[in-house]
Amino acid sequence: MQARNDAVKALVQQALDAVLAGFPGGELRDAMAYAVTGGKRIRAFLVMESARLHGVSDLTALPVAAAVEALHAYSLVHDDLPAMDDDDLRRGQPTVHVKWSEATAILAGDALQSLAFELLTHDKIGDAAARLRLIRAFAKAVGAEGMVWGQALDIAAEVAPEPLDLDAITQLQGGKTGALIRFAATAGPLIADADPAPLDRYAQALGLAFQIADDILDVTGSEDVTGKRVGKDDAAGKATFVSLLGLQGARDRAQALVTDAESALLPYGEAAGNLRELARFVIERDT
Amino acid sequence: MQARNDAVKALVQQALDAVLAGFPGGELRDAMAYAVTGGKRIRAFLVMESARLHGVSDLTALPVAAAVEALHAYSLVHDDLPAMDDDDLRRGQPTVHVKWSEATAILAGDALQSLAFELLTHDKIGDAAARLRLIRAFAKAVGAEGMVWGQALDIAAEVAPEPLDLDAITQLQGGKTGALIRFAATAGPLIADADPAPLDRYAQALGLAFQIADDILDVTGSEDVTGKRVGKDDAAGKATFVSLLGLQGARDRAQALVTDAESALLPYGEAAGNLRELARFVIERDT
Numbered sequence: 001m002q003a004r005n006d007a008v009k010a011l012v013q014q015a016l017d018a019v020l021a022g023f024p025g026g027e028l029r030d031a032m033a034y035a036v037t038g039g040k041r042i043r044a045f046l047v048m049e050s051a052r053l054h055g056v057s058d059l060t061a062l063p064v065a066a067a068v069e070a071l072h073a074y075s076l077v078h079d080d081l082p083a084m085d086d087d088d089l090r091r092g093q094p095t096v097h098v099k100w101s102e103a104t105a106i107l108a109g110d111a112l113q114s115l116a117f118e119l120l121t122h123d124k125i126g127d128a129a130a131r132l133r134l135i136r137a138f139a140k141a142v143g144a145e146g147m148v149w150g151q152a153l154d155i156a157a158e159v160a161p162e163p164l165d166l167d168a169i170t171q172l173q174g175g176k177t178g179a180l181i182r183f184a185a186t187a188g189p190l191i192a193d194a195d196p197a198p199l200d201r202y203a204q205a206l207g208l209a210f211q212i213a214d215d216i217l218d219v220t221g222s223e224d225v226t227g228k229r230v231g232k233d234d235a236a237g238k239a240t241f242v243s244l245l246g247l248q249g250a251r252d253r254a255q256a257l258v259t260d261a262e263s264a265l266l267p268y269g270e271a272a273g274n275l276r277e278l279a280r281f282v283i284e285r286d287t
Numbered sequence: 288m289q290a291r292n293d294a295v296k297a298l299v300q301q302a303l304d305a306v307l308a309g310f311p312g313g314e315l316r317d318a319m320a321y322a323v324t325g326g327k328r329i330r331a332f333l334v335m336e337s338a339r340l341h342g343v344s345d346l347t348a349l350p351v352a353a354a355v356e357a358l359h360a361y362s363l364v365h366d367d368l369p370a371m372d373d374d375d376l377r378r379g380q381p382t383v384h385v386k387w388s389e390a391t392a393i394l395a396g397d398a399l400q401s402l403a404f405e406l407l408t409h410d411k412i413g414d415a416a417a418r419l420r421l422i423r424a425f426a427k428a429v430g431a432e433g434m435v436w437g438q439a440l441d442i443a444a445e446v447a448p449e450p451l452d453l454d455a456i457t458q459l460q461g462g463k464t465g466a467l468i469r470f471a472a473t474a475g476p477l478i479a480d481a482d483p484a485p486l487d488r489y490a491q492a493l494g495l496a497f498q499i500a501d502d503i504l505d506v507t508g509s510e511d512v513t514g515k516r517v518g519k520d521d522a523a524g525k526a527t528f529v530s531l532l533g534l535q536g537a538r539d540r541a542q543a544l545v546t547d548a549e550s551a552l553l554p555y556g557e558a559a560g561n562l563r564e565l566a567r568f569v570i571e572r573d574t
Contacts, residue, residue, distance in 0.1 A: 020431075022432075023431040023432050023436070024431070024432055024436055026436075026439065026440075026443070027439065027443065028431055028435065028436060028439040029431060032431060074397075078393055078394075078397060081393065083388070083389035083390045083393060084390050084393065101370070101442075102370035103370045103371050103442045104439070104442070106365055106368065106370060106371065106393065107365075107435050107438055107439050107442070109397075110365060110396075110397075110400065110430075110435050111430045111431035111435040111436070113397065113400050113401070114400070114426050114429050114430030114431070114433075114435065115426070115430055115431060117404045117422065117425075117426045118423065118426035118427065118430060120422075121419055121422050121423040121426065127415075128414075128415035128416045128418075128419050129415045131415075131419055132408055132415050132418055132419065135404065135407075135408050135422060136405060136408040138404075139401050139402070139404045139405035139408065140405060142401050143397075143398045143401030143402055143405065144307075144310040144311070144315055144316060144319060144398035144401070144402060145309075145310050145311055146401075148315065148394050148397050148398040148401065149310070149311055149313075149315060149398070151394055152313065152314065152315035152391070152394050153313075155388075155390045155391070155394070156313070156314065
């Protein structure tokens with residue numbers, strides 16, 4: 001998995017650098033480039049592996065992987081804003097609004113969302129119908145019934161009189177982080193016009209396991225290793241999977257989800273080895 | 288023109304209300320609905336008339352008109368934020384961040400951008416190739432080489448040591464307001480796969496005339512009529528077409544642009560009457 005992920009990282013960074021180079025220079029472009037640099041690229045990896053499992057070449061899938069990472073980068077830039085989660089550190093570096101300004105962070109995020117959609121129109125992705133399937137699924141995944149909706153629930157929870165229960169937090173995360181992960185993991189079948197159900201089930205379990213692992217890291221992780229502030233949820237009195245299930249309960253739940261994710265991959269046999277490894281990685285990582 | 292514009296307004300509002308009704312309820316959806324209500328709908332009108340001139344039915348063009356207005360609404364919500372233009376009044380009503388919160392305004396804007404792209408995938412628009420042409424042109428018009436770029440130049444100008452000159456401000460407005468107006472006016476030929484050049488020339492002149500008229504209204508208009516704060520640019524020491532050309536010079540320039548816009552419509556003959564009327568309206572309006 002590591003070699004494949006390194007290759008995906010390099011390809012995606014190259015694709016994003018190339019498209020950004022075509023934009024007018026200035027603070028906006030600098031901030032966009034800064035925001036799309038680095039990261040684990042888990043979503044790009046999901047796109048590329050899901051494509052490979054459906055006979056879709058790396059060259060075809062690459063603009064989709066780049067789109068997903070551009071979108072993810074925008075969501076982080078906006079989430080970090082003072083009016084939102086108010087984070088000053090991301091991937092061990094100052095966040096965009098700290099390095100430049102709030103206005104530049106808002107605009108860089110806005111333009112990264114436009115860029116993500118532009119990338120999905122790329123000729124290399126194949127016939128027009130395939131691209132339209134992707135764009136429609138992507139718009140639904142990232143908008144008012146997907147990612148942004150989840151983020152809005154998260155913001156609302158901060159001022160709610162009662163902490164969220166397990167159902168509510170599962171629903172919230174299904175939007176906030178789950179929807180884009182599900183899009184990424186089903187990009188292959190969407191391009192190939194194949195059944196997305198097995199990879200969708202995989203991604204649903206993976207996304208939730210990933211979020212539970214994030215909550216665990218917020219309690220057990222170190223800022224040096226994670227590159228972001230830890231202990232924030234607890235300090236803010238926010239309900240998390242750890243506060244609701246306890247540390248061991250959260251670990252058990254994450255493990256059960258990984259088992260479910262692995263079994264969803266059975267129809268793909270040996271070929272899905274990288275995705276199986278990724279499922280185990282998301283709960284074993286320390287960053 | 289008035290009857291046609293009233294019809295377009297009703298159709299677009301209906302289309303936007305219908306799609307928003309499909310999203311989960313809550314503050315996010317309420318803020319989105321609030322943001323897309325009202326306005327002059329000039330961009331939607333451009334889409335519908337440009338479509339009509341190319342034999343494209345209202346039913347086909349409507350999702351495009353709705354997309355353009357959703358995108359425009361998002362841009363206003365974000366532009367009004369405290370970190371940007373810091374406006375508390377829009378269309379005579381409190382802006383979204385005043386009525387709800389900054390977080391909700393950021394998220395509602397974000398989700399309106401996603402919605403705009405989703406609308407452009409609508410089956411009614413016609414074959415997949417046409418929709419992809421639209422989506423690609425739209426992404427370019429609204430992102431880091433179009434609208435957001437212009438807005439970034441505008442923000443940068445506020446802290447620049449010297450006021451902008453005429454070339455710089457023309458370039459800025461070509462991005463900030465011009466790019467989306469040009470997309471709207473060329474939507475018809477884009478759908479019909481026809482030459483967009485005449486309508487693009489029309490829209491370029493119209494967009495600049497519109498902005499000059501806005502600058503004139505900021506000096507001569509009243510808050511009661513315009514529904515937004517006036518005198519802001521002058522108070523901020525910002526260069527405008529009025530500060531650079533004088534009031535009469537700005538009026539002359541706007542008039543010359545309207546003449547150019549009208550002559551760009553010559554190939555369409557009598558059929559372009561509504562667009563000719565719109566060109567005159569943008570410099571004669573008091574709101």
